[in-house]
Amino acid sequence: MTSLDPLRLTARQAKKLLVDGEISSAELTKVYLDQIETVEGKVRAYILVTADNAARYSTKVDREMQAMRGPLAGLPIAVKDNMVTEGVTTTCASKILANYQPVYTATAVRQVWEDHVVVLGKTNLDEFAMGSSTENSAFQVTANPWDLSTVPGGSSGGSAAAVAAGEALWALGSDTGGSIRQPASLCGIVGMKPTYGAVSRYGLIAFASSLDQIGPLTRSVYDCALLLQHLVGRDPRDSTSVELPEPIALPSAERLDGLRVGVPTEYLGVGIEPGVRARFDEALARIEDLGGSIVEISLPHTEYALPAYYIIAPAEASANLARFDGVRYGYRCADPEDLTDLYERTRGEGFGPEVKRRVMIGTYALSAGYYDAYYGRAQRVRTMVRRDFDRAFAEVDLIASPTSPTVAFKAGARTADPLAMYVCDICTIPANLAGLPAISIPCGLSDGLPVGFQLIGPAFSENRMLEAAHALEGAVGFDTAPSFKTSGPRPEAAGWTPGEITYRPEDAQS
Amino acid sequence: MISEDDVRYVARLARLRLEPEESSRMTGELAKILAHIDKMSELDLDGVPPTAHVLDVVNVTREDKERPSLPREEALRNAPAVSDDCFRVPRMG
Numbered sequence: 001m002t003s004l005d006p007l008r009l010t011a012r013q014a015k016k017l018l019v020d021g022e023i024s025s026a027e028l029t030k031v032y033l034d035q036i037e038t039v040e041g042k043v044r045a046y047i048l049v050t051a052d053n054a055a056r057y058s059t060k061v062d063r064e065m066q067a068m069r070g071p072l073a074g075l076p077i078a079v080k081d082n083m084v085t086e087g088v089t090t091t092c093a094s095k096i097l098a099n100y101q102p103v104y105t106a107t108a109v110r111q112v113w114e115d116h117v118v119v120l121g122k123t124n125l126d127e128f129a130m131g132s133s134t135e136n137s138a139f140q141v142t143a144n145p146w147d148l149s150t151v152p153g154g155s156s157g158g159s160a161a162a163v164a165a166g167e168a169l170w171a172l173g174s175d176t177g178g179s180i181r182q183p184a185s186l187c188g189i190v191g192m193k194p195t196y197g198a199v200s201r202y203g204l205i206a207f208a209s210s211l212d213q214i215g216p217l218t219r220s221v222y223d224c225a226l227l228l229q230h231l232v233g234r235d236p237r238d239s240t241s242v243e244l245p246e247p248i249a250l251p252s253a254e255r256l257d258g259l260r261v262g263v264p265t266e267y268l269g270v271g272i273e274p275g276v277r278a279r280f281d282e283a284l285a286r287i288e289d290l291g292g293s294i295v296e297i298s299l300p301h302t303e304y305a306l307p308a309y310y311i312i313a314p315a316e317a318s319a320n321l322a323r324f325d326g327v328r329y330g331y332r333c334a335d336p337e338d339l340t341d342l343y344e345r346t347r348g349e350g351f352g353p354e355v356k357r358r359v360m361i362g363t364y365a366l367s368a369g370y371y372d373a374y375y376g377r378a379q380r381v382r383t384m385v386r387r388d389f390d391r392a393f394a395e396v397d398l399i400a401s402p403t404s405p406t407v408a409f410k411a412g413a414r415t416a417d418p419l420a421m422y423v424c425d426i427c428t429i430p431a432n433l434a435g436l437p438a439i440s441i442p443c444g445l446s447d448g449l450p451v452g453f454q455l456i457g458p459a460f461s462e463n464r465m466l467e468a469a470h471a472l473e474g475a476v477g478f479d480t481a482p483s484f485k486t487s488g489p490r491p492e493a494a495g496w497t498p499g500e501i502t503y504r505p506e507d508a509q510s
Numbered sequence: 511m512i513s514e515d516d517v518r519y520v521a522r523l524a525r526l527r528l529e530p531e532e533s534s535r536m537t538g539e540l541a542k543i544l545a546h547i548d549k550m551s552e553l554d555l556d557g558v559p560p561t562a563h564v565l566d567v568v569n570v571t572r573e574d575k576e577r578p579s580l581p582r583e584e585a586l587r588n589a590p591a592v593s594d595d596c597f598r599v600p601r602m603g
Binding site: 303322337 | 512516517520521522523524525526527528529532536539540542543544546547548549550551552553555558559560561562563564565567570572580584585587588589590591597599600601602603
């Protein structure tokens with residue numbers, strides 16, 4: 001067996017080693033389980049590691065390789081813990097769902113299971129995917145492998161940190177306002193939010209249904225395309241899912257001749273750190289070196305996107321989270337006096353502070369007398385944001401911006417001020433409001449921490465975007481191996497211990 | 511400006527028990543967030559249609575065909591309390 005570096009190995013390389021018989025799936029899986037053993041104490045990316053199951057299933061894939069020669073067979077993956085997995089506890093990082101045992105599996109996860117991907121475990125997130133730092137998990141605070149005193153971003157911070165730390169070959173995340181792209185940016189990996197509807201949301205525990213989308217977090221753009229190929233497609237169980245106009249292609253572009261890339265002035269306003277701006281400008285220069293052209297554009301309603309998002313997402317969340325009431329599953333308060341007391345105390349005790357804030361904002365915005373002023377208005381702003389993009393894409397092929405205005409920030413730095421946390425997502429939110437695909441790729445370091453470069457495209461332009469990102473990635477030549485240094489105190493989770501989080505191996509992937 | 515009474519009222523609508531210190535803290539936080547959101551009122555949005563959904567799909571239906579449903583014991587497996595094959599809850603107040 002070749003010696004493998006889990007901090008640099010791509011799925012493309014791992015797949016070749018498997019197909020060539022250089023390595024077995026069991027050996028490959030062990031590389032990640034060993035790395036989890038070594039660094040998980042510091043990183044805490046996983047809520048649950050299904051180590052026994054992964055070891056057993058990878059052995060089975062090896063034994064039955066002829067029958068299981070799916071294109072992804074034997075490649076290990078991590079799954080964000082807001083996608084339900086039959087037989088494997090799914091918590092959404094919430095006390096209200098601790099020890100919830102799903103009776104079905106999310107379509108996106110089912111599709112990679114059927115390709116005989118080996119699931120390593122379920123990763124940490126901000127409770128119900130609400131947050132930008134993964135500090136809102138009820139269970140644990142995940143550290144960024146590039147500096148353990150900083151956050152990995154969020155809400156898919158566990159998936160991003162697991163990939164960056166070599167604890168997974170690749171991972172699934174979900175993105176409602178930047179929750180794949182921002183943690184990918186902060187952790188120095190690739191993350192993509194596909195066009196709304198490209199991937200089924202069935203079994204993704206709903207946060208904001210008109211914005212949520214599942215997507216890949218990977219070590220390369222090629223890997224991103226490879227995984228996305230197996231996630232997309234119409235699902236009869238999600239009536240908002242659609243068939244893509246063309247299949248996802250594996251990217252091979254080295255040049256960007258003729259590509260017009262728009263840079264919106266509004267995205268480069270206040271709050272972009274100088275180091276982020278410098279790496280972003282260098283990446284733009286690389287695009288020009290490769291034959292592309294940079295065009296200054298305007299998306300005039302950008303400053304209204306954040307306020308509109310912080311009505312629409314909480315409004316949808318307040319409706320979606322009504323189902324967590326202590327009746328059918330999850331946490332129930334002790335000794336309720338009557339049914340109303342059961343509902344109110346179960347939810348008051350079961351939800352964390354950020355989830356409560358959003359349920360409150362959403363309920364307020366939808367309540368009698370405020371609906372038109374808040375929700376109705378936000379939906380009209382959403383139309384204006386979409387029109388901005390439509391106009392821009394008449395002029396340019398793709399839009400570029402920094403993914404996050406800053407590099408990874410210190411744990412605890414923004415927890416006291418919810419609004420300071422919300423503005424992290426200023427560059428990522430508009431794509432969700434308009435349902436557009438967007439990708440973040442690493443474009444260098446600032447003060448030793450990764451900077452993410454975002455490309456946004458028209459609906460269903462995944463292939464064009466992946467080709468462009470692939471060519472740019474080649475020109476940038478980013479080294480994905482983090483240092484695991486610590487430049488300050490490691491935060492302790494003000495966490496709640498869920499007791500034993502378990503899974504029933506007999507139901508899990510077998 | 512949102513008041514603490516508003517917060518308590520909305521919490522009741524949301525069936526969310528807030529401790530007194532939580533509703534007091536929440537009042538300040540929501541006021542700040544809503545002040546930011548009020549930026550939307552600068553825009554003239556007359557005649558702009560709302561976007562509820564970005565996809566151009568309407569009335570997605572499936573064939574009206576029987577399919578097996580979730581077995582009862584599976585549906586009840588995560589329930590905090592069960593009696594007579596039903597979810598058990600306390601009496602209504």
